[in-house]
Amino acid sequence: xxxxxxxxxxxxxxxxxxxxxxxxxxxxxxxxxxxxxxxxxxxxxxxxxxxxxxxxxxxxxxxxxxxxxxxxxxxxxxxxxxxxxxxxxxxxxxxxxxxxxxxxxxxxxxxxxxxxxxxxxxxxxxxxxxxxxxxxxxxxxxxxxxxxxxxxxxxxxxxxxxxxxxxxxxxxxxxxxxxxxxxxxxxxxxxxxxxxxxxxxxxxxxxxxxxxxxxxxxxxxxxxxxxxxxxxxxxxxxxxxxxxxxxxxxxxxxxxxxxxxxxxxxxxxxxxxxxxxxxxxxxxxxxxxxxxxxxxxxxxxxxxxxxxxxxxxxxxxxxxxxxxxxxxxxxxxxxxxxxxxxxxxxxxxxxxxxxxxxxxxxxxxxxxxxxxxxxxxxxxxxxxxxxxxxxxxxxxxxxxxxxxxxxxxxxxxxxxxxxxxxxxxxxxxxxxxxxxxxxxxxxxxxxxxxxxxxxxxxxxxxxxxxxx
Numbered sequence: 032x033x034x035x036x037x038x039x040x041x042x043x044x045x046x047x048x049x050x051x052x053x054x055x056x057x058x059x060x061x062x063x064x065x066x067x068x069x070x071x072x073x074x075x076x077x078x079x080x081x082x083x084x085x086x087x088x089x090x091x092x093x094x095x096x097x098x099x100x101x102x103x104x105x106x107x108x109x110x111x112x113x114x115x116x117x118x119x120x121x122x123x124x125x126x127x128x129x130x131x132x133x134x135x136x137x138x139x140x141x142x143x144x145x146x147x148x149x150x151x152x153x154x155x156x157x158x159x160x161x162x163x164x165x166x167x168x169x170x171x172x173x174x175x176x177x178x179x180x181x182x183x184x185x186x187x188x189x190x191x192x193x194x195x196x197x198x199x200x201x202x203x204x205x206x207x208x209x210x211x212x213x214x215x216x217x218x219x220x221x222x223x224x225x226x227x228x229x230x231x232x233x234x235x236x237x238x239x240x241x242x243x244x245x246x247x248x249x250x251x252x253x254x255x256x257x258x259x260x261x262x263x264x265x266x267x268x269x270x271x272x273x274x275x276x277x278x279x280x281x282x283x284x285x286x287x288x289x290x291x292x293x294x295x296x297x298x299x300x301x302x303x304x305x306x307x308x309x310x311x312x313x314x315x316x317x318x319x320x321x322x323x324x325x326x327x328x329x330x331x332x333x334x335x336x337x338x339x340x341x342x343x344x345x346x347x348x349x350x351x352x353x354x355x356x357x358x359x360x361x362x363x364x365x366x367x368x369x370x371x372x373x374x375x376x377x378x379x380x381x382x383x384x385x386x387x388x389x390x391x392x393x394x395x396x397x398x399x400x401x402x403x404x405x406x407x408x409x410x411x412x413x414x415x416x417x418x419x420x421x422x423x424x425x426x427x428x429x430x431x432x433x434x435x436x437x438x439x440x441x442x443x444x445x446x447x448x449x450x451x452x453x454x455x456x457x458x459x460x461x462x463x464x465x466x467x468x469x470x471x472x473x474x475x476x477x478x479x480x481x482x483x484x485x486x487x488x489x490x491x492x493x494x495x496x497x498x499x
Contacts, residue, residue: 036234039162040227042130044173044217044235046105048077049180050097050128052119053110053135054088061110061134062088064182065170069108072185073177079104097126106130108180113137113166117151124159131156131163132180138166139223153225162231168222169198172215174241181220189214190243190326192236193318194229196221196250196276200315204246207319212469213326216241230258237265244325246272246318259307266308270325270492274312275300308495310488320481321488327472328452330493331411335360336486337404338384339397339415340479344456345384348414348479355487359383360409373400394418394438394464401442405449412452412489414482417468417475418442420461432463439464443471452489454482 051069055062062082066089069078080088083095094100097107097119107123109116113135123131138149149166156163164171170181174188181198186205191213193204198220208215216239219232229252236242245265252258262271275297304311312318334357338348349359362370362383370381373396378388385400397418404410418439421431446453455468455475468475476482 033234036231037238039129040231040235042105043132043162043164043171043227044239045175046076046130046178047176048079048102048104049074049106049108049178050079050081050100050104051088051108051110051180052081052097054080054082054085054093055110056085056088061182065108065110065134065180068170068179068181068183068185072172072179074179076105076176076178077102097122097128100126104128106132109133109135109166111135113145113148116148116166117155120152120155120161121159124155124161129161131161131165132168132171133163133165133222133225134168134170134180135165136167138225140167149223149225156226163226164219165222166225168220169201170220172201172218174214174216175239181218183218186218187212187214188241189216190241191215191319191322192217192219192239192242192245193247194219194221194232194245195248196224197248198222200248203315204319207316207323211319211323211474213323213472213474216243224253228253228258230254230261233258233261233265233271237261237268242269244270244272244322246274246322248274248276248315248318250276255303259303262307262309266495270322270488270495271307271309272312272318272321272325272488273304273309274315274318310491310495317484320476320484323474324452324454324485324489325492327474328454328489329446329450330496331452331486331490332450332493333411334358334490335409335411337407337410337413339387339400339404339413340384340456341387344479345386348483349384351480351483352414352486355483357483357487357490362407363409366403366407370400370403373403392419393421393424394435394442395424398438398442398445401453402445402449405445405451405453410451412454412486414454414456414479414486416458417455417464419458420464435464436467439467443467443473446473452486454485456482 053062054066057063079100080091080093082093085093107128137145139146172179179185183201186208201218236245336352336357338345404413420435457475457477
């Protein structure tokens, strides 16, 4: 990866000081929203305010121009009208500020006049060595310094980096991170990609120790060939998931007015994803379903999946697995007999799926079944329900809680011990069980379809790493 790109973007993602140009005391304006988030997100660096019409903003002294700030500034954040950007950018360049974030809109996405303003802004920034995000974006979050410069809630910290040409999709990412318990290392609303492009972000994130998985929502590329080349290298180190807008003719037309992007022919994009090792998805929710599994589970040896559950859900899981090109192998006779001894007496002989037949079974018994499946030579991954929060062996509530904790702890160690991913679906687990599983980075999903998508992502990425 390019050391130069990492050096250039470091002041943006790890700033020691920021200047908010256009900061406002009005919380309904962009300058007010951004200011409030920056102050409340846990950022410990210096925050400077630039607003010639105010003496103070949020209790901080307001400067008329960035040139008046007495100390160095790493990152300038712009929430000013587009027509003011060229002159303001020139001041930042003269100040020696290395990084920028332009939230302001009314640039190339609006037509010829906006395009001219954008081109002039880019020319000034590049002449002065200033790299910037945007314009026409919704801000960013970087866990490296706990800095949220957006109107969105501050997300939990974690291993997923989300790059989006839709600022509103950032809200979906924050919600998914909170409910899924996985967290974000970075969120960037890329906007028009006038300067920093998707390929640049990939190069930076490849070297970012906080990022384990990269997800993107894209409408168009400024440097498609370079993006593909960079993605091919990055995908050998970190999974890349992508959702592309503008697949239809009407959708492609809409991207022009949204982020000034030319969507391109969909089949060409699809081929690029396959050649570059990118996992393509077709729904926003699928990005986060797959990312959650890739963040915490080992990669499977192959695509042979065991299913554990009751009745129709197991049948649906099997059908969905087969439809996605995965296998549901029949167990060997000796393994069937061993598994049968672990099940309630009325349960059928397990032949994949393993059916508990709604029998009385506790967390210890479920864990024993999953561990047995993980040990089989023809099982590469397991889809099951979360362990029950009860113990059939306990004589008191205190003993039951202790036994369940012990069983779930053993359950949580199975993926690492056997190198076999375990994906679970919710059966309304207790908070105790849910917390234990999340601490072990075992994902919990609401439906079997989501479980299969998660397992597919693991199998697909394992094949990408092997070069299959």
